[in-house]
Amino acid sequence: MILGELGLIEQMMPCDVSTQWNSTYDMLQFAMDYQNAIIKITAEKEMKLQIYKMDKTKWEIAGQLSKVLKVCFVHAC
Numbered sequence: 001m002i003l004g005e006l007g008l009i010e011q012m013m014p015c016d017v018s019t020q021w022n023s024t025y026d027m028l029q030f031a032m033d034y035q036n037a038i039i040k041i042t043a044e045k046e047m048k049l050q051i052y053k054m055d056k057t058k059w060e061i062a063g064q065l066s067k068v069l070k071v072c073f074v075h076a077c
Helices: 023-033 035-043 056-074
Strands: none
Touching: 023 035, 023 056
């Protein structure tokens, strides 16, 4: 299993919910933490998930957005 090979635990990816302002941050943070697994899973032809594959630029943008949203998330209290 891919997750075990990468030392990650199996869990559901958070969804982006329009009525919860921090859900985008939660989803992006999960994606960044599980980036290597997501890359491997979307590369496997048998799973037919190639349309969701992200290139290096998109991963960089996701990382930058996660950092911006983290600042808002921390200071929201």
